[in-house]
Amino acid sequence: MSDQEVSNKRVALKNYVTGFPKESDLQIITTDTIRLRVPEGTKDAVLVKNLYLSCDPYMRERMSASDGGFPPFELGKPLIGYGVAKILDSTHPNYKKGDFAWGFTGWEEYSLIVSPQILFKIEHTDVPLSYYTGILGMPGMTAYAGFYEICTPKKGEYVYISAASGAVGQIVGQFAKLSGCYVVGSAGSKEKVDLLKNTFGFDEAFNYKEEPDLTAALKRCFPEGIDIYFENVGGKMLDAVLANMRIRGRIAACGMISQYNLEKREGVHDLTHIVFKEIRMQGFLAATYYHLYPKFLEMALPYLKQGKIVYVEDIAEGLESGPSSLLSIFTGKNVGKKLVVVAPE
Template sequence: MASSAAAVVAEADGEEVTNRQVILKRYVTGCPTVDDMEVVAGAVRLAVQPGSAAVLVKNLYLSCDPFMRTRMTRHSEPGFVPDYVPGKVLDTCNVSKVVLSGHPDFKPGDLLWGVTGWEEYSLIPNPVFCHRINHHEFPLSYYTGVLGVPGLTAYAGLFEVGKARKGEYVFVSAAAGAVGQIVGQLAKLTGCYVVGSAGSDHKVNLLKTKFGVDDAFNYKKELDLNAALKRCFPHGIDVYFENVGGAMLDAVLRNMRPRGRIAVCGQVSQYNLERPDGVDLFQLVGKHIRMEGFLVSEYAGEYYRRFEEEMARYLKEGKVVYVEEVAEGIEAAPAALVGLFAGRNVGKQVVAVARE
């Protein structure tokens, strides 16, 4: 392996090309705007240091994730992923193609998904968070979504944390989003009664017709979220897949069934607030509710590979459908990210930097 890898390492003095990058311009307060970011023209040498295990990739699809917002504020303490730094490029779990490799596991032309920058080319000194794409029969962008982090998040959150079982009542918020759309369909496949909430009538319609959930509502049109949940769940909720937080979580807590489980994936309604909304957590006591966060990184490795095969089978058999919205070109990336917080995207928001 080592000798064949050595053969594909470019010299250290390769060609220098333009590398457009999306950088954070300043720490963000409140709702992020496109002016908080900037697309700058950097340069990259198409080379990896001889003897290094670095990989140089060309980015194809960038993933827009709501929790990126939490990394745009400076925190006094380190979180589970580092804060973004003004002047530096953003990063997420993206799809890329290997241009040059000093790493024995990767060779030029390999398609990868994993952590790279929001830029045209990324030099990855140690590609431990990069994985080979195994299923080429689907659009590559699916590895920023249903076959990547959002899909794995939906799967692990619903089954490992939420412990959803056949016949149970499952509620998912942001149900037409990258993760939510998968949660609803997996819960239906498990034999659950599934209701989703979303922020537009179009999304609600999509939930009912395309994603096949049992019921859905537009939370922006409900004057009383508690009443909406009572209408949809007269017997209460067993599993809540939490994507939004705040008032919705508060209403959900009032409608949980005894021994209900809340898998906390995200809280998009809270990321732009200076102080979090108050939620009546004493509700956890009276019905012995379990509320549990989780990180998708815990389910990497063998767990992911089993998930990948199962999900690929569902996609092939048409048991899971997947909706994404693709913005064209790296210049469109800041607006695509900002759009998440206005709920502009339907399904997963992706940015196509290059098509291969």
């Protein structure tokens, strides 16, 4: 079986993108084959069957030719992203056949991962494995590091979260409630606003698309001002937040999804608030905090099992849905964490 060559469909970038990506910028390639074992003599490698692939906003950066940030995807090669996979063969001391893992893998049915730098063995399988693309994976660590490490919350503080029903926002909001904060979120549809209020327990929520004046909307939600802003969108929203921040407020700059597809990014005009209100704005990437992953799991698993935190996923079926799924997160069509099921567990 493991010597067998099987077909290995993949999702690849056809060309580098400027502006808004289209489905035709991506392609499904069905002509590949792969042998289901680690090649002879290849050390510290695993051959995996990909089960779930994660659609993450930062991936847009890798679809551009180069802006000096993340390295661009290689054209024609499978996209690289977070996923959950089953180990089929291993020469890596930490993994054996039958193990599950999450981390960087390819957007294809089977991947050979050599010297994996970001791959975590899944030790707890009594929760949906797909959660390791979300609340128990990179988005969970993003929420954890951003909220607890960067924002240093105190009970009673006022917390605002943009893109609040997304993969990360919904977790931050629930963490903030568990920390005794007052929490407001914004999202782009009535359905999402209802989720924030009724499923995730936010104190207040609004549909930013229906607010002609974002500064006024935030003033209404936060008459006392904002202590903590979990920044997922950037642009105009950031300006509105800065005007409403309190002295020594903190901004965890997690993402700026409103800006990734613009050829010329919006200007943020009122940065002088950062000076005069002594605001700390800090960008961060989850990977920098992965040493805290065991501590995070220790906190998050019981919350999940006791139902104190819930997680909403938006699951697409089949690798073929990869291109449309990835693009959906830039138009906000997804409701909750967007992921693709490649194969049943």
